Amino acid sequence: METKTRENWSSKAGFILAAAGSAIGLGNIWKFPYSVGTNGGGAYVAVYLLFLVLIGTPLMLAAITLGRKTQLSVFGAYKSIDRRWSFVGFLAVICGFVILAFYSSVGGWILYYFKNAVMGNLNTKDPQVLASIFSNMMNSPATLIVYQLIFMALTMLIVINGIKKGIEVTSKVMMPGLFILLIIIAIRSVTLEGSMEGIKFLLVPDFSKITLEVAKNAMAQVFFSLSIGMGVMITYGSYLDKEVNLLSTAVSIPALDTLAALVAGFATIPAVFALGFEVGEGPGLMFITLPAVFASMPLGQIFCIAFFLMVTFAALTSSMSMLEISVSYFVDELQKDRKKSTLAVGIVIFLMGIPASLSLVQGSSFYIGSLSFFDIYDKLSSNILLTTGAFLLSIFVAWILTTKEAVKEIELSGIRFKLAPVWSFLVKYVVPVGVFIILFNSYKDFIIALLN
Numbered sequence: 001m002e003t004k005t006r007e008n009w010s011s012k013a014g015f016i017l018a019a020a021g022s023a024i025g026l027g028n029i030w031k032f033p034y035s036v037g038t039n040g041g042g043a044y045v046a047v048y049l050l051f052l053v054l055i056g057t058p059l060m061l062a063a064i065t066l067g068r069k070t071q072l073s074v075f076g077a078y079k080s081i082d083r084r085w086s087f088v089g090f091l092a093v094i095c096g097f098v099i100l101a102f103y104s105s106v107g108g109w110i111l112y113y114f115k116n117a118v119m120g121n122l123n124t125k126d127p128q129v130l131a132s133i134f135s136n137m138m139n140s141p142a143t144l145i146v147y148q149l150i151f152m153a154l155t156m157l158i159v160i161n162g163i164k165k166g167i168e169v170t171s172k173v174m175m176p177g178l179f180i181l182l183i184i185i186a187i188r189s190v191t192l193e194g195s196m197e198g199i200k201f202l203l204v205p206d207f208s209k210i211t212l213e214v215a216k217n218a219m220a221q222v223f224f225s226l227s228i229g230m231g232v233m234i235t236y237g238s239y240l241d242k243e244v245n246l247l248s249t250a251v252s253i254p255a256l257d258t259l260a261a262l263v264a265g266f267a268t269i270p271a272v273f274a275l276g277f278e279v280g281e282g283p284g285l286m287f288i289t290l291p292a293v294f295a296s297m298p299l300g301q302i303f304c305i306a307f308f309l310m311v312t313f314a315a316l317t318s319s320m321s322m323l324e325i326s327v328s329y330f331v332d333e334l335q336k337d338r339k340k341s342t343l344a345v346g347i348v349i350f351l352m353g354i355p356a357s358l359s360l361v362q363g364s365s366f367y368i369g370s371l372s373f374f375d376i377y378d379k380l381s382s383n384i385l386l387t388t389g390a391f392l393l394s395i396f397v398a399w400i401l402t403t404k405e406a407v408k409e410i411e412l413s414g415i416r417f418k419l420a421p422v423w424s425f426l427v428k429y430v431v432p433v434g435v436f437i438i439l440f441n442s443y444k445d446f447i448i449a450l451l452n
């Protein structure tokens with residue numbers, strides 16, 4: 001693997017674009033706003049931000065540094081430093097399968113909404129009509145599966161053809177476009193009559209709402225949103241030149257990612273209150289609320305089409321990064337053909353995703369205990385696998401690679417890492433202990449839910 005000359009990012013901007021492309025996706029635009037709604041509002045946002053600063057950002061630096069130091073993707077990176085740790089790469093592959101199995105289902109909803117936006121079917125403010133469009137989709141197995149298949153096929157096409165360059169270029173237009181659009185939607189949302197309630201819900205934490213459950217979900221969301229815990233950032237970091245300033249890079253990705261999530265929150269939640277939707281709606285929140293916001297804007301349909309198109313791209317740059325990790329295991333580690341591996345892995349993920357989609361249909365029997373397959377994949381990937389991956393990453397960088405070596409790597413570009421002692425302390429103690437406490441509870445709750 002090392003004998004091949006490795007391609008490096010053409011520029012630091014290229015890396016940031018790809019890493020931000022992986023990080024910014026459905027996690028920010030779809031999941032964050034509805035999780036704020038189901039986890040008690042401002043309290044969840046506060047815990048999220050706390051974990052982002054104390055755990056997510058230090059781990060982002062750890063991941064990128066590990067990648068650049070070893071110049072290897074996730075499998076090689078762990079293995080090259082300590083053979084006994086090669087199982088982490090394997091964990092990453094499993095995690096990629098599980099996340100993408102439900103991510104592609106949601107990707108399908110986005111495509112379906114894009115089509116409906118183009119056809120002008122979403123042009124209403126009536127909560128009931130919008131709720132029924134969503135529930136009709138949820139109750140049509142054929143629609144769910146066909147659109148999931150299209151989303152998976154698009155992801156596979158990108159990974160097979162290595163048109164990542166093309167995606168990179170397209171992202172250069174789509175990502176800033178998405179940001180601008182989200183800001184416009186957020187402005188419309190907060191200026192709607194009756195939005196104040198929603199702004200307060202987002203910003204004013206009711207600390208009595210902070211429970212272990214909220215903390216658990218917030219931590220899982222940090223890892224999911226930053227694409228941390230499954231080796232994406234290690235792999236991307238491995239393509240960085242030694243001159244690149246890792247510090248500013250490791251800070252800008254979480255900053256951009258969080259900005260996107262917060263703006264999406266402002267685009268959605270105030271409108272929920274202003275237009276008479278239900279804040280604890282769950283996964284349907286964005287799909288039923290945002291069309292109503294578009295309907296209350298001049299040129300609403302155009303904004304609606306542009307929005308779902310840009311979210312499609314954001315979702316694809318994320319799904320591509322997940323599939324890439326699993327495929328590269330077969331290509332790099334097992335010397336399999338790239339095209340065949342992508343097809344095989346993609347098809348298996350699609351098949352795994354079918355029960356996830358079908359479990360959403362009312363009266364479905366795709367349940368284990370109290371959890372639908374959709375929830376099982378979601379919880380298994382974020383609460384269990386990513387959180388385990390993040391825990392292992394911190395232990396590995398802190399104690400196996402050692403923070404001293406990591407700091408050396410960080411300072412290679414000629415910068416002085418003044419906060420090195422703080423970062424080392426976080427990665428050695430705060431992150432592993434904090435993540436472990438949550439992880440322990442996540443295992444417990446997950447098993448209980450499966451048995452119930």
Ligand code: TRP
Pocket residue numbers: 022023024025026027028099223224225226227228229230232318319321322386
């Ligand atoms: N971060 C992406 C989002 O917010 C999802 C994602 C892409 C991801 N690659 C990942 C999550 C790897 C965990 C691990 O939508």
